[in-house]
Each structure stands twice: as C-alpha cells, then as structure tokens.
Amino acid sequence: MPDYKAPVRDMRFVLHELLKLDDHYAALGLDEVNGELIDAFLEEGAKFAANELSPLNRSGDEEGCHFDNGVVTTPKGFKEAYKKYVEGGWPAMGGDVEYGGQGLPTSAGIAISEMTGTANWSWSMYPGLSHGAVATIEEHGTPEQKSTYLPKLISGEWTGTMCLTEPHCGSDLGTLKTKAEPQADGSYKLTGTKIFISAGEHDMADNIVHIVLARLPDAPAGTKGISLFIVPKFLVNGDGSQGERNGVVCGSIEHKMGIKASATCVMNFDGATGYLIGPENKGLNCMFTFMNFARLGTAIQGVAHAELGFQGGLTYARERLAMRALSGPKNPDGPADPIIVHPDVRRMLMTMKAFAEGGRALVYYTAVLGDIVNLGKTEEDRKQADDLMALLTPIAKAFLTEVGLEAANHGVQIYGGHGFIREWGMEQNVRDARISTLYEGTTGIQALDLLGRKVLQTQGAALRNWTKVIHKFCEAQADNAELKEFVEPLARLNKEWGDMTMALGAQAMQNIENVGAASVDYLMYAGYVTLGYLWAAMAQTAQEKLAAGTAEEDFYKAKLATARFYFKRILPRTAGHKGAIEGGLDCLMELDEAHFAF
Known part of the structure; x- marks a missing residue:
C-alpha cells in the first residue's frame, strides 16, 4: 500500500491562486477566515491523514468489520483514530457556532475531507455522513431538535446516517414501505428495514442518529407521500443525557467488494421511536439537503482514488526498471531503464494527474459555490450560486467517480502483475473506488438528473x-x-x-x-x-x-x-x-x- 502524502502545494494552488479564497471570504464578510488559517488546517490535516489514517488503510481492508448479534466492531485502530479526530476538533469545523461548531464555510474544510478520504476512504465514511445529518437538522429541524442533537453531532461525540434504501427499492424511493405511526406524545413509531446503510452501526461513537425516510398511515402514494424522521440509536433524556436503547438494530453487515472497513448495514426498525423533521410528506425535499451533501462527498472520492493511484503509480514508475527506451538507454549504468521513460506509462501517469488535479479544482470550486449559497450577501448572489451548484453537482459526482475509477485502474496497470497483488495496495484502490459510481445515485441516475x-x-x-x-x-x-x-x-x-x-x-x-x-x-x-x-x-x-x-x-x-x-x-x-x-x-x-x- 503506498504511503499517502497530501498534495498540500496543489491544494494551496487551487484554493488560494485559482479560487482566490481571501477575496472570496472578504466578499462574504468573513473577516476571521483567511489564507493563513486555511494553510494551518492543511498542514495539520496532512499530518493526521499521513500519520493516523494512511497506516490503517490496508490493515482495515484485511481485517474488515466484525458482526456479532447486532454489534459491529470496527478494525483495529479505527476507534482510536476517531477519538484523536474528535479531540482535534475536526468534526466541528463547519458546525453552527451556537451549538459548539466553528462556523467555518464549506470551502474551509473541503481539503481536509479529501485528505482523510484519500488516506483511508473506509474510515472517512464514519464521520463523513455526520456532516450531512448536521446540515439536514440545521436546515429543517425544530429548535428543540437542534439543541438535542446538534451539539453532540457537531462535536463528533455522536455520528449520523442516511437511511433511504430498502430491500425492494434502490433509487426508486417512491416505493419504500417503512411505516411511521403517530403517537400521542407527538413522536412516531417506525417499522421497516433499510439496507446499504453506511456506518449504521459501529463502536466509534456513543450514539448514532439515523435520518430516516418513512410513510405516515394516510400518506399519498409515491414520492409525494414520504416523510423524514430522526431516529437515534439511544433515546435522549430531557437533560440531554443518553437514555434507553431505541428499537433500531443492525441485522447484518454486507460482505463487499471494497470499502471493507466501512460497516454497510441492514438496519431493522421495530417500533423505533422517531421524530418528524420538516413538514409531513415533504421528506424527500428535506432529504435532498443530505443527499446533495453526500453527492459532493462522493465526488471527493473520485479525486481521492485518482490521487492515490497517481501517487502509487508514480513511486513505482520511478523505481521499477524494465526494458530500454526506444530512443536509447536513459539509465545506461543500470540493467534497464525506469519505466517512467516509456510513453505509455507516461500516458497513464498524466491521465491520473490530470483527473486528480482537475477533479480537485472542480470539487473545491463547487464548495466555494456552497459558501455563497449559505452566506451570499444578496438573494441574487445566493440564487446564482445555487443554480450553478445544482447543475455541477451531478457532473461532479458521476463524472469524477467514473474517471477516478479509470485512474485507479491505471494505477494497477503501471505495476503490471504486481498491481494484481494485494500487498502493493493498487488493487484495493480499485475495489474501494468501484462503489463510488453506484451509491448516492448511479452514474445513470445522475445523468438523467x-x-x-x-x-x-x-x-x-x-x-x-x-x-x-x-x-x-x-x-x-x-x-x-x-x-x-x-x-x-x-x-x-x-x-x-x-x-x-x-x-x-x-x-x-x-x-x-x-x-x-x-x-x-x-x-x-x-x-x-x-x-x-x-x-x-x-x-x-x-x-x-x-x-x-x-x-x-x-x-x-x-x-x-x-x-x-x-x-x-x-x-x-x-x-x-x-x-x-x-x-x-x-x-x-x-x-x-x-x-x-x-
């Protein structure tokens, strides 16, 4: 497995020189956010990714997650790395200041998401979905829901999930069957089964807050009859302390092609207590806050696999000696030339480099648009940015994951037969990359959108x-x-x-x-x-x-x-x-x- 080194210089180029973040933040009135602060984040994030996460990437893949009667245990070192992540304050970067967050714009943390994802995509999925849960509750939750869930989610003490898919329906959410029965106290009892739930159960946080789509008894058919609910693993007492276990249990975890260290769960809701978030029968509208966040996160995955393939391929191409250049020896004192001299190897390296660096620019540019959507000074500015972001999100999610998978395959090809061997890590990069074109809406779904x-x-x-x-x-x-x-x-x-x-x-x-x-x-x-x-x-x-x-x-x-x-x-x-x-x-x-x- 190649040792990941965050491309901090290129990240700084995109953020400061191409996107001119200082001018961007000044226009938004964010006087306390500047390039010096962003650079400090980059340096510390690079250390965390290289020292804590990258060493766990292959071992996590080899060990995978463990399932025992509803209990999921993550691979060795994952829980400890997450504790350091929380202690470093990384989950709180973009959270609302009122609930313990740092209140930083999306663009301030986008490079950190790329670093953690490239170093160890499976690990990054545990805190990754929490950001979407936070954004959904911030935008659609009641004041009581915000005060109950946001402080712990923002701090990272709790994590969040997105529960959409059911055994009989994937992206066709109009046919989902999970039921939500109203209770006298204003809560609901949810019953049904959700599948493919990333981080649905694990041992890294004290509580897990599920954001769940379900139907009310009198709901219209199809997508117009879906509501959204907050369903915590452990109920929360009136004083904010953790209460009794809720009626939601992990039934099993999937045995997957890749991202084996990320728990992909079957979640059974058996009269689980939930709380309506947003209006009745408008759950899909509210869930799009989460889904769009997740799609941008998946676009980062495309960049991550292109970058990791490039770094691994470049290291090997410089060291591996094989054949002579057609134009004559380039390493006359050695038995053969390093393969980086061969045009076809250059083709693959340049392809990976172009997709990694170009994809980085697209993801970061989209994050800057997200800043304007949230913090733009005028309605016109916010709408213009929102319209652009709506168009670019499916492009970023689907295109970057497709070319990220292509780049990961080039990484294997450069190694030749060694690329097919697990010890080198290139085949894991391909296996981990493959899911990116599928979840959060397949390439075909994104293309239709x-x-x-x-x-x-x-x-x-x-x-x-x-x-x-x-x-x-x-x-x-x-x-x-x-x-x-x-x-x-x-x-x-x-x-x-x-x-x-x-x-x-x-x-x-x-x-x-x-x-x-x-x-x-x-x-x-x-x-x-x-x-x-x-x-x-x-x-x-x-x-x-x-x-x-x-x-x-x-x-x-x-x-x-x-x-x-x-x-x-x-x-x-x-x-x-x-x-x-x-x-x-x-x-x-x-x-x-x-x-x-x-």
Whole structure:
C-alpha cells in the first residue's frame, strides 16, 4: 500500500491562486477566515491523514468489520483514530457556532475531507455522513431538535446516517414501505428495514442518529407521500443525557467488494421511536439537503482514488526498471531503464494527474459555490450560486467517480502483475473506488438528473448559466496568444455543447426515451468540457505566475504541461460521446427483449 502524502502545494494552488479564497471570504464578510488559517488546517490535516489514517488503510481492508448479534466492531485502530479526530476538533469545523461548531464555510474544510478520504476512504465514511445529518437538522429541524442533537453531532461525540434504501427499492424511493405511526406524545413509531446503510452501526461513537425516510398511515402514494424522521440509536433524556436503547438494530453487515472497513448495514426498525423533521410528506425535499451533501462527498472520492493511484503509480514508475527506451538507454549504468521513460506509462501517469488535479479544482470550486449559497450577501448572489451548484453537482459526482475509477485502474496497470497483488495496495484502490459510481445515485441516475431535470426541464437555462461562465472566460482570454491552444478548443466545445443540447431537446419532444438514451454520454461530455474550463483557468494562473517571476517555476510549468496533455489527449474524448449521442435511441431498442439470449 503506498504511503499517502497530501498534495498540500496543489491544494494551496487551487484554493488560494485559482479560487482566490481571501477575496472570496472578504466578499462574504468573513473577516476571521483567511489564507493563513486555511494553510494551518492543511498542514495539520496532512499530518493526521499521513500519520493516523494512511497506516490503517490496508490493515482495515484485511481485517474488515466484525458482526456479532447486532454489534459491529470496527478494525483495529479505527476507534482510536476517531477519538484523536474528535479531540482535534475536526468534526466541528463547519458546525453552527451556537451549538459548539466553528462556523467555518464549506470551502474551509473541503481539503481536509479529501485528505482523510484519500488516506483511508473506509474510515472517512464514519464521520463523513455526520456532516450531512448536521446540515439536514440545521436546515429543517425544530429548535428543540437542534439543541438535542446538534451539539453532540457537531462535536463528533455522536455520528449520523442516511437511511433511504430498502430491500425492494434502490433509487426508486417512491416505493419504500417503512411505516411511521403517530403517537400521542407527538413522536412516531417506525417499522421497516433499510439496507446499504453506511456506518449504521459501529463502536466509534456513543450514539448514532439515523435520518430516516418513512410513510405516515394516510400518506399519498409515491414520492409525494414520504416523510423524514430522526431516529437515534439511544433515546435522549430531557437533560440531554443518553437514555434507553431505541428499537433500531443492525441485522447484518454486507460482505463487499471494497470499502471493507466501512460497516454497510441492514438496519431493522421495530417500533423505533422517531421524530418528524420538516413538514409531513415533504421528506424527500428535506432529504435532498443530505443527499446533495453526500453527492459532493462522493465526488471527493473520485479525486481521492485518482490521487492515490497517481501517487502509487508514480513511486513505482520511478523505481521499477524494465526494458530500454526506444530512443536509447536513459539509465545506461543500470540493467534497464525506469519505466517512467516509456510513453505509455507516461500516458497513464498524466491521465491520473490530470483527473486528480482537475477533479480537485472542480470539487473545491463547487464548495466555494456552497459558501455563497449559505452566506451570499444578496438573494441574487445566493440564487446564482445555487443554480450553478445544482447543475455541477451531478457532473461532479458521476463524472469524477467514473474517471477516478479509470485512474485507479491505471494505477494497477503501471505495476503490471504486481498491481494484481494485494500487498502493493493498487488493487484495493480499485475495489474501494468501484462503489463510488453506484451509491448516492448511479452514474445513470445522475445523468438523467443532469439532462432531464437540470437542463431540459429548465429549457436550458441552468446550462446557459454555466456555459456563460465559460464563454466569458474564453472571451476575456481571446487575445492571449499563449492561451490560444486552450481557449480556442474550449470555446468551440462550449458552443457545441449548447447546440447539442438544443438538438436533444427537440428529440425529447418527439420521444422522451431519447433523454435516457443520450444521458450518460451527455454527462461525460459535460464533465470533460467542465474540466477543460478549469484546466484552462489553471493554465492561465500558472502562466501569470511564470510571467511575473517565481521561485517555483517547475510547479507552474508542470501545471501548463498537464493542461496541455488534458487538451491534447483527454478532451478529444468529447467527440466520441457526441458521436454516441447522435447514434440515437433506435439502435438501443431495436433488439426485442425476448431475443436477449445466451
């Protein structure tokens, strides 16, 4: 397993130089938050990730979680690392000050989430979902619910979960069956079974607060009849102390392909006491607060696996000697050349680097939009940021996890046969990455959300908000000769994106199934163009630094070289996705279902 070292310099580049956080925070009136504070977080977070979490990554995978009659025990060292995480105050960074949080904006902690996730994704899932529970209660909870649950969730003493999926339904939540019966005291009794519940049961925290979707007795059918409830593992007494055990028990844990150290639980609710959060039958609306948070968290997972694959692959490629370069020996005193000299190995390394660094820029950019949604000075600013974030969230979640999985596979390939061996850690990276394209909405679900809901249902308005940002960048840099290689293809693809969307809208009016036929290719096209914009912006930033004179020439030249690689070797993939979209619906549906035979 490669030793993870947080790419602090690149994180600082994105946060300070590309996104200009100091100016961003000043515009939001956050005088106490600045680059110096963020850098302190980065340095300490990097130490925690490298020293506490990374050493547990492989051992946690080997040991997995233990299940015994409803009790789940995490792998050796996990509980102790979590205690240090809480003692360091990391869970409280973004929490409301009124309930013990530090009140920092989303962007202040986004790099910490990446660090912990890359160092040990399984471990990071335990505190990761708590942030979504906090955000949901903060936005939709009553004052009493906030005072009861937020202090302990924000401190990390308690953790949270999201309970949606049931045995008979995955993403089709309209068919869920869990029942919530009203009680005389205003509480509810929940009965039903939820599956695939990450961190549903474990030994790392004193209490677990489940955020659960269920139906009231008189609820309408479908998604319009779903309500949201808080169901704690242990009830909470009036004085805030921990009360008796609630009627929610872990029935089993899943035996999984990857993230084996993360407990994925079957949770049985047997008359469990719950409390309505938000209005009756509006639970799905409220749950989207949690789901959008989780989707951004999963986008980070794509970056994490690309980064870990890159770090492991780079270390091996520098050390492994095999064959000679076609143009002649590059290591004449050795028996062979290091494989990093071979163009195909370079192709894989550069692909991983481009996806890790480009994905980092996209996730951090989206977090900055989240700051504006929550803290923007005007309603117009908040709405504009919210609209952009709504469009970018499915792109970030689905595209970055798809290319993160690709990058993880490249990490295995660079090692050759050794990549298939567990001791090197590259195969674990692939296994852990595979789930990212599935949970929090599969790539297909995210693609339908993007093309169907976000783009076509807004008559293209949501897309135009984003393509306008790209257009303004291209327009501003049109006379910059040194950026021509980036700006011209980006401007062309940005226009093509709009034209292609209009054509798809017309086809959807003829047959709505055209949306499903085109959606995944459309999302991948959107992802490549979006990353193209961010790479062009990073190239501009690097170019400006070099022109001004810098002691870090190598760093900025590497940025330009990676941007050039992305535009020459990755961005052309858009043509294939465009061609597939134009291939249409008919070829997918031509074969009769009965003729799908072995």
